[in-house]
Amino acid sequence: MADGTQVPRAWDRHEILSLFDPASGVLDRRVHSDEALYRLELERIFARGWNFMCHGSQIREPGDYFVTYIGEDQVIAVRDEEGAVNVLLNTCRHRGNALCRAEQGRAKSFVCSYHGWNYGLDGRLIGAPGLSTYYHGDLDRSRLGLVKARVEEYLGFYFATLSPDAPSLHDYLGEVGRIGLGMMCAYGEVECVDGVQKNIIDCNWKIAVDNLFDWYHVTYSHASADSAGFFDISEILHPKNQMVMLGEYGHAIGGPATPQEIQDQIDALSDEQREAMSRAQPRNSPRVRPSSATDLMGPVGVRSHGHPNIFPNLWITMSGLQMCLRLPRGPSRTELWWFTFVPKDAHAELKRKMIWQANHVFGPAGLLEQDDGENWSQSTRAAGGLASRGLGARIGMGLGHGAVEEGPRGERYVEGLVSEHGQRWLYRAWTEWMAARDWAELEANHAPPPSGAV
Amino acid sequence: MTTLNQARPTADARNDTGMLERLVLQHQVEQFLYEEAALLDARKYRQWLGLLADDIHYWMPIRRTVTNQDLDMEFTKPGAMAYFDDDRTVLEMRVRKLEAGSAWSEDPPSRSRHFVSNVRMLDVVGDEITVEVCFHVRRTRLNSELSEWFGRREDTLRREGDGFRLARRHIFLDQTVILTSNMSTLF
Numbered sequence: 109m110a111d112g113t114q115v116p117r118a119w120d121r122h123e124i125l126s127l128f129d130p131a132s133g134v135l136d137r138r139v140h141s142d143e144a145l146y147r148l149e150l151e152r153i154f155a156r157g158w159n160f161m162c163h164g165s166q167i168r169e170p171g172d173y174f175v176t177y178i179g180e181d182q183v184i185a186v187r188d189e190e191g192a193v194n195v196l197l198n199t200c201r202h203r204g205n206a207l208c209r210a211e212q213g214r215a216k217s218f219v220c221s222y223h224g225w226n227y228g229l230d231g232r233l234i235g236a237p238g239l240s241t242y243y244h245g246d247l248d249r250s251r252l253g254l255v256k257a258r259v260e261e262y263l264g265f266y267f268a269t270l271s272p273d274a275p276s277l278h279d280y281l282g283e284v285g286r287i288g289l290g291m292m293c294a295y296g297e298v299e300c301v302d303g304v305q306k307n308i309i310d311c312n313w314k315i316a317v318d319n320l321f322d323w324y325h326v327t328y329s330h331a332s333a334d335s336a337g338f339f340d341i342s343e344i345l346h347p348k349n350q351m352v353m354l355g356e357y358g359h360a361i362g363g364p365a366t367p368q369e370i371q372d373q374i375d376a377l378s379d380e381q382r383e384a385m386s387r388a389q390p391r392n393s394p395r396v397r398p399s400s401a402t403d404l405m406g407p408v409g410v411r412s413h414g415h416p417n418i419f420p421n422l423w424i425t426m427s428g429l430q431m432c433l434r435l436p437r438g439p440s441r442t443e444l445w446w447f448t449f450v451p452k453d454a455h456a457e458l459k460r461k462m463i464w465q466a467n468h469v470f471g472p473a474g475l476l477e478q479d480d481g482e483n484w485s486q487s488t489r490a491a492g493g494l495a496s497r498g499l500g501a502r503i504g505m506g507l508g509h510g511a512v513e514e515g516p517r518g519e520r521y522v523e524g525l526v527s528e529h530g531q532r533w534l535y536r537a538w539t540e541w542m543a544a545r546d547w548a549e550l551e552a553n554h555a556p557p558p559s560g561a562v
Numbered sequence: 563m564t565t566l567n568q569a570r571p572t573a574d575a576r577n578d579t580g581m582l583e584r585l586v587l588q589h590q591v592e593q594f595l596y597e598e599a600a601l602l603d604a605r606k607y608r609q610w611l612g613l614l615a616d617d618i619h620y621w622m623p624i625r626r627t628v629t630n631q632d633l634d635m636e637f638t639k640p641g642a643m644a645y646f647d648d649d650r651t652v653l654e655m656r657v658r659k660l661e662a663g664s665a666w667s668e669d670p671p672s673r674s675r676h677f678v679s680n681v682r683m684l685d686v687v688g689d690e691i692t693v694e695v696c697f698h699v700r701r702t703r704l705n706s707e708l709s710e711w712f713g714r715r716e717d718t719l720r721r722e723g724d725g726f727r728l729a730r731r732h733i734f735l736d737q738t739v740i741l742t743s744n745m746s747t748l749f
């Protein structure tokens with residue numbers, strides 16, 4: 109095709125844009141099943157956007173590495189001797205074998221197990237057996253280092269992109285993305301707890317992503333966790349105090365929010381008084397944020413106890429200090445990775461409580477999460493049926509009933525009842541990412557966060 | 563404390579009363595483990611709870627693929643992240659959840675089979691017997707889902723009256739990434 113991409117072009121720009129109709133809130137379910145769309149996602153979303161790699165505390169020392177993915181490309185996030193974090197494509201420049209076959213570890217260099225090419229922690233090709241003999245000195249080592257992705261960090265969270273044209277991470281995140289990551293650090297600088305829970309669900313990755321904005325399902329899907337006494341839905345949901353923040357490039361935050369008049373009262377309290385307030389609250393209520401959180405998240409963001417999603421696939425849980433990556437594994441398979449964080453300076457008892465909570469709420473055995481997977485896999489499965497997928501998925505809840513307000517930092521947000529504004533924003537952005545052939549087109553043709561009625 | 567070596571078969575094992583005791587104990591332990599597995603397979607979760615000690619620790623750490631030099635980080639340590647890190651209160655919650663009538667991940671219910679083998683008594687201290695077993699849990703769900711989990715377990719059984727209660731279950735999976743949409747199954 110004329111645009112020079114390698115993906116067979118089964119979908120043209122207009123077809124892609126018509127897959128979601130923001131005016132009716134109906135989504136074409138082929139977005140959850142079509143193989144060609146999936147392959148285009150790997151190119152136009154995952155290889156183009158900034159992907160979460162890991163937190164700095166997971167790879168503290170030179171040589172510490174964590175293996176992860178950009179789309180389906182496996183990469184090694186590794187700290188080098190200078191303390192910098194490099195993200196290297198995990199494929200040998202000789203014949204393509206994987207350098208790292210472990211999930212994480214410590215290395216002095218990366219030696220390929222096939223023929224023994226040896227790469228430094230910065231990806232440089234240090235040596236190869238037979239350089240002067242078999243290769244007759246012909247090998248130009250300077251051109252055969254491991255491919256390095258662009259790496260930037262915000263608040264200790266490292267992201268990488270394979271696109272030379274992507275904006276800086278700061279600009280990519282925008283206000284809403286930065287509020288999302290700020291939520292992770294609202295109680296102070298964090299460190300990652302050892303152990304990433306990983307499991308595979310037979311669902312399209314976007315169904316797992318859109319679910320994080322879905323506060324409609326909580327009452328019904330997770331009824332058994334409430335009945336069992338694990339959590340009290342009413343302490344979490346606050347269906348009438350919901351806020352959805354809409355950010356550039358598809359980032360969004362959706363869920364319960366502290367009403368402004370209560371935040372005004374909180375703002376008048378000292379941090380000690382806020383802690384006392386937290387202790388007096390019901391068990392499941394989010395801990396009241398300290399005053400420093402307002403600097404980090406802004407006066408609107410600090411009220412949110414919803415779920416941020418950093419487009420495309422990084423979910424940050426409400427005040428729970430967990431993050432979940434939804435890694436694509438084909439149109440109908442997704443790998444979920446749960447990362448858990450605690451404030452570095454929290455006392456041991458609080459850390460223990462937070463880890464306890466994290467170990468029991470999410471993850472494949474989590475008392476909440478157990479009941480999500482099959483809803484997603486069965487929705488995905490049905491999207492493969494000819495008649496079924498023709499019906500479309502409805503994400504029109506609250507359409508036409510929202511009024512976008514603008515905060516002092518330019519934040520765009522909608523307050524009100526449980527709604528599907530977040531899902532609509534996600535899929536609208538998805539069509540724009542998918543229709544754009546490069547960053548220039550995406551920059552020129554994506555909708556800015558809306559104002560007025562939505 | 564009886565050490566295992568004292569109980570190993572000798573030339574005249576038939577006359578060795580220690581050996582006989584040992585065999586009886588081995589038999590009792592195995593029967594307990596089979597009964598317990600059968601309750602889970604029969605979905606008799608409430609009865610299964612009855613076999614647990616009040617101070618049970620039920621734990622499944624996360625396993626990871628690491629190189630030989632990094633084997634110290636193959637499993638997460640106690641207090642870090644895990645798939646299960648339950649006391650009796652949480653296990654009761656899991657059972658209440660299964661009984662709630664709204665545990666959709668188990669409605670329709672899964673069909674599970676818990677295989678327990680290679681039962682080796684590691685230690686007998688007072689009333690407590692620590693056993694290592696190999697386990698294999700196979701589960702089918704709906705019409706075409708087949709999942710399995712296998713690995714090694716360390717169980718501590720505590721004598722109580724005529725029988726035992728399970729005081730500790732540490733589950734060491736052989737798998738790293740969990741290949742199923744959930745673990746609504748008990749091990």
Ligand code: FES
Pocket residue numbers: 200201202203204205220221222223224225
């Ligand atoms: S493929 Fe890596 S050294 Fe040959």
Ligand SMILES: [Fe+2]
Pocket residue numbers: 325326329330476477480
């Ligand atoms: Fe859910």
